[in-house]
Amino acid sequence: MVPISYYLVLSAILFSIGVAAFLIKRNIISIFMSIELMLNAVNLTFVAFAHQWHQVSGQIFVFFVMVVAAAEAAVGLAIIIAVFRSRNTLNVDQVDLMKL
Amino acid sequence: MTSSLHLWLIPLVPFAGFLVNGLLGRKLPKSIVSAVALIATAIPFVQVANVWFHLSGISLPYIEHLGTWIQTGVFSAGFDLQLDHLSMVMLLIVTGVGFLIHIYSVGYMAHEEGYWRFFAYLNLFMFFMLTLVLAENFLLMFVGWEGVGLASYLLIGFYFLKKSAADAGKKAFIVNRIGDFGFLLAMFLLVQHFGTLSFGDIFAQITQHPEWQGGVLTAIALFLMLGAAGKSAQIPLYIWLPDAMEGPTPVSALIHAATMVTAGVYMVARTHVIYDRSPLGLTVVAIIGAATAFFAATIGLVQTDIKRVLAYSTISQLGYMFLACGVTAYSAGIFHLVTHAFFKALLFLAAGSVIHALGGEQDMRVMGGLWRKLPITFWTMTAAVFAICGLPPFAGFFSKDEILYLAYLAPNGGKVFWFVGLVTAFLTAFYMFRLWYLTFFGESRAQERMLSEHGAAVHASSTSTLVLEADPNERVHSHGVHESPWVMLVPLIILGILSLVGGWIGVPPDLRGHNEIGHFLDPLLNPKGAFEGSNQLALTLAIVSTLTALAGWLLAHIFYFAKPELPVKLAAQLRGLYALLLNKYWVDQIYGAIIVTPLLLISRYLLKGLIDTGVISGATYGSAYTTYGFGALVQRIQSGNIRSYAGWLALGAAVLLIVTYFGFTAHFH
Numbered sequence: 001m002v003p004i005s006y007y008l009v010l011s012a013i014l015f016s017i018g019v020a021a022f023l024i025k026r027n028i029i030s031i032f033m034s035i036e037l038m039l040n041a042v043n044l045t046f047v048a049f050a051h052q053w054h055q056v057s058g059q060i061f062v063f064f065v066m067v068v069a070a071a072e073a074a075v076g077l078a079i080i081i082a083v084f085r086s087r088n089t090l091n092v093d094q095v096d097l098m099k100l
Numbered sequence: 101m102t103s104s105l106h107l108w109l110i111p112l113v114p115f116a117g118f119l120v121n122g123l124l125g126r127k128l129p130k131s132i133v134s135a136v137a138l139i140a141t142a143i144p145f146v147q148v149a150n151v152w153f154h155l156s157g158i159s160l161p162y163i164e165h166l167g168t169w170i171q172t173g174v175f176s177a178g179f180d181l182q183l184d185h186l187s188m189v190m191l192l193i194v195t196g197v198g199f200l201i202h203i204y205s206v207g208y209m210a211h212e213e214g215y216w217r218f219f220a221y222l223n224l225f226m227f228f229m230l231t232l233v234l235a236e237n238f239l240l241m242f243v244g245w246e247g248v249g250l251a252s253y254l255l256i257g258f259y260f261l262k263k264s265a266a267d268a269g270k271k272a273f274i275v276n277r278i279g280d281f282g283f284l285l286a287m288f289l290l291v292q293h294f295g296t297l298s299f300g301d302i303f304a305q306i307t308q309h310p311e312w313q314g315g316v317l318t319a320i321a322l323f324l325m326l327g328a329a330g331k332s333a334q335i336p337l338y339i340w341l342p343d344a345m346e347g348p349t350p351v352s353a354l355i356h357a358a359t360m361v362t363a364g365v366y367m368v369a370r371t372h373v374i375y376d377r378s379p380l381g382l383t384v385v386a387i388i389g390a391a392t393a394f395f396a397a398t399i400g401l402v403q404t405d406i407k408r409v410l411a412y413s414t415i416s417q418l419g420y421m422f423l424a425c426g427v428t429a430y431s432a433g434i435f436h437l438v439t440h441a442f443f444k445a446l447l448f449l450a451a452g453s454v455i456h457a458l459g460g461e462q463d464m465r466v467m468g469g470l471w472r473k474l475p476i477t478f479w480t481m482t483a484a485v486f487a488i489c490g491l492p493p494f495a496g497f498f499s500k501d502e503i504l505y506l507a508y509l510a511p512n513g514g515k516v517f518w519f520v521g522l523v524t525a526f527l528t529a530f531y532m533f534r535l536w537y538l539t540f541f542g543e544s545r546a547q548e549r550m551l552s553e554h555g556a557a558v559h560a561s562s563t564s565t566l567v568l569e570a571d572p573n574e575r576v577h578s579h580g581v582h583e584s585p586w587v588m589l590v591p592l593i594i595l596g597i598l599s600l601v602g603g604w605i606g607v608p609p610d611l612r613g614h615n616e617i618g619h620f621l622d623p624l625l626n627p628k629g630a631f632e633g634s635n636q637l638a639l640t641l642a643i644v645s646t647l648t649a650l651a652g653w654l655l656a657h658i659f660y661f662a663k664p665e666l667p668v669k670l671a672a673q674l675r676g677l678y679a680l681l682l683n684k685y686w687v688d689q690i691y692g693a694i695i696v697t698p699l700l701l702i703s704r705y706l707l708k709g710l711i712d713t714g715v716i717s718g719a720t721y722g723s724a725y726t727t728y729g730f731g732a733l734v735q736r737i738q739s740g741n742i743r744s745y746a747g748w749l750a751l752g753a754a755v756l757l758i759v760t761y762f763g764f765t766a767h768f769h
Binding site for chain 1: 739740741742743746747750
C-alpha cells in the first residue's frame with residue numbers, strides 16, 4: 001500500500017513545475033501545457049483522496065475537471081490560432097498591445 | 101347689480117394683452133400692438149368705472165374667492181380678490197392714469213425699437229399692480245408687489261444696450277429686494293401669530309383684542325415699513341428711484357410716479373389696523389416720511405436733469421404721504437396719493453413731451469424759452485406745477501394742506517412734523533418753479549444748440565448729467581423744436597384738468613367743502629373720526645402754507661427769471677453746501693463704501709476665493725485628483741504583458757494560501 005503522502009508530494013511537485021513553467025515559458029503553447037499540468041496535479045490529489053476515504057465524489061470531480069479542461073483547450077487553441085494568424089508569433093511577450 | 105362683479109377680469113385682461121404682445125408682438129405691426137395694449141387697459145378701466153357707478157348697490161367689502169392656492173393643516177391662502185373703499189380708489193387711479201399713459205406712449209414710443217416689448221411690459225405691469233391692489237391677503241399682495249418690481253426692472257432697463265440703464269434696473273431690483281425681505285419677515289410673523297394672511301381675518305382678530313398693543317405688532321409694522329420704504333423709495337432705500345429715470349419717460353410717469361411707488365403708502369393704509377396698535381411704528385413712519393420729504397426736496401433744488409428733479413420731487417411727495425399715515429391721517433395720505441398721481445404723472449408726461457420735442461435732451465440748462473413753441477405742454481405743465489406747489493385751487497393744495505393740518509393736530513409729533521412739511525412745501529415750490537422757469541422761460545438756449553450741433557455732437561459736448569434716451573440721430577427731427585402729436589397732448593390735457601379739479605373731491609369743511617374722499621375712506625381707514633380742530637386754525641394753516649408756496653415761487657422768480665446770475669454766485673459762495681446737495685449728500689457713495697464694497701470684497705475673496713474655490717471646489721477637485729493619482733499609480737500593473745499577469749496571479753494565490761493557512765491556524769488556536 002503506497003502511503004497517501006507519496007501521491008500528495010508527487011502532486012505538489014507536478015503542480016510546482018506547472019506554476020514555474022507558467023511563469024517562465026514564453027511560448028504560449030507551453031504556457032497552455034503548464035496549465036494542463038497544474039490541472040492534472042490537482043486531479044491526482046482528488047483521486048488519491050477518493051481512494052483513501054473510499055468516496056466516489058472525488059473521482060467524479062476529476063471528470064468535471066477533465067471536461068472543463070477539454071473545453072478550455074478547445075477555446076484556448078482557437079484563440080492561439082487566431083493570435084498566430086494576426087501576429088505570426090507565439091511569443092507572449094510580443095502580444096502586449098492591451099496596455100496603456 | 102349682478103351677484104358677481106367678475107373682479108378677476110380686471111387684472112387678467114392686461115395679462116392677456118401682455119401674452120399677445122409678448123408672444124406675437126414681434127411680428128405684428130405697431131398699430132395692432134398699440135390696439136391690443138390699449139384695449140387690454142381700457143377694458144379694466146371701463147369695468148372699474150362701471151363698478152364705481154354701481155357702488156351703492158354693493159355691500160363692501162366685497163370678496164371674490166377664485167380658488168385655493170395653499171392648503172395645509174393649519175394655514176391656507178387663496179386667490180381672493182377684495183373690493184372695498186380703499187381698493188376702489190386705487191383701482192380708479194391705476195386703471196385711469198394707466199390708460200392715459202398708455203395712450204401717451206403710443207405717440208412717445210412711436211420711433212423706438214422694441215415697441216411691442218414696451219407695451220407688453222406695460223400691460224404686465226398693469227396686471228401685477230391690479231393684483232396688488234385687489235388682493236385680499238398678504239400673500240397675493242406680495243405676488244403683485246414682486247411682480248410690479250419685475251415690470252419696473254424690465255422697463256427701467258428697457259434700453260438695455262446702454263450700461264447705465266441696465267445698471268439702474270439692477271439697482272432698483274436689488275434695493276427693492278431689501279424691502280421685500282422686510283415684507284417677507286412681516287408675513288412670517290403674521291402667520292406665526294395669527295395663523296392666516298387674510299386681511300379680514302387678521303384685522304378681525306386684532307379688533308377683538310383691544311389689549312394687544314405694541315410688541316409683535318410693532319415688529320410687524322416696522323418690517324412692513326421696511327417693505328414700503330423699498331417700494332415707495334423712502335429713506336433709507338430711496339436711492340433706486342432717481343436712477344430709475346433711465347427708463348422711458350412714460351414708464352417714469354406710470355410706475356415711478358403715479359402708481360407703483362405709491363404701493364407702499366397703499367400697503368400702510370391697508371394695514372392701518374396694525375399700525376394703529378403700534379405707536380412706535382407710527383412714529384417711525386412719520387419720521388421717515390418727514391425726513392424723506394425734506395431731504396429729497398433739498399436734493400431736488402440743484403439737480404439739472406429735468407427727470408431727476410421730478411424723481412426727487414416724487415420721493416419728497418411720497419414722504420408727505422407716509423407722514424400722513426404716520427399721524428394716522430390715512431385718508432389724507434390716500435387723498436394726496438390720488439392728486440399726486442394726477443399732477444406727477446402730468447409733470448412726467450409734460451417733461452417727456454419737452455424731451456421729445458428737443459430730441460432727447462434732458463438737461464434743463466440747455467432748455468429755456470419753450471413756452472411759445474410748446475404751448476399745450478407749457479399750459480398743462482403749469483397746471484401741474486401749481487398743483488404740486490399747493491397753490492389754491494389746484495389739486496395739490498387741498499391734499500397737502502390736509503396732511504399739514506392733520507400733522508399739526510396729531511398727538512404724536514404734531515408741530516415738528518407740520519413745520520418740516522411746511523419747509524418742504526417751500527422747497528418744493530422753489531425747485532418746481534425753478535424747473536418751470538428754466539424749461540419754458542428766458543432765452544432759448546436749446547434752439548441754437550439744436551440747430552448748430554446735430555445728433556452725436558450733443559452727445560459729445562454734453563456735460564455731467566446729460567442723458568440721451570436713445571440714439572440721438574433717430575430722435576432729432578430735422579425741423580427742430582416742435583409740439584408733440586395729439587395722441588400725446590390729449591392725455592396731458594385730461595391730466596391737466598384733473599390736476600386742477602382733482603383736489604375738489606377733498607375740500608375740507610373749513611373751506612366750505614364736503615371732503616367727499618375723506619368721508620368715502622374714513623369708515624374703512626379712520627373709524628374713530630378725525631382729530632378735533634377749529635375752523636380758525638384750519639384757515640390760518642391754509643393761508644400760511646399758501647404764502648409759503650408763493651414765497652418759494654417768488655424766490656425761484658428772482659433766481660431764475662429776474663436775476664439769472666444770482667444762483668451761480670450763491671453756489672460759488674456756498675460751495676460746500678452746493679456740492680453736498682449736488683452730490684445728493686454722497687449717499688450713493690456712502691452706501692457704496694459701507695455696504696456694497698465690503699459685500700463685494702467678502703464675496704470675491706472670502707466666499708468665492710476661500711469657500712467656493714477652496715472648500716467646495718477643493719473638495720470635489722481633490723477627490724477627483726486623488727482618484728486620478730491612484731489610477732496613475734496602479735495603471736502600471738496593466739502592462740499588457742501576459743507573463744506579468746501570470747506572476748501577479750501566482751503571487752495572489754500564494755498570498756491567499758498563506759493568509760488562509762495562518763488565518764485558520766490563528767482561529768483554531
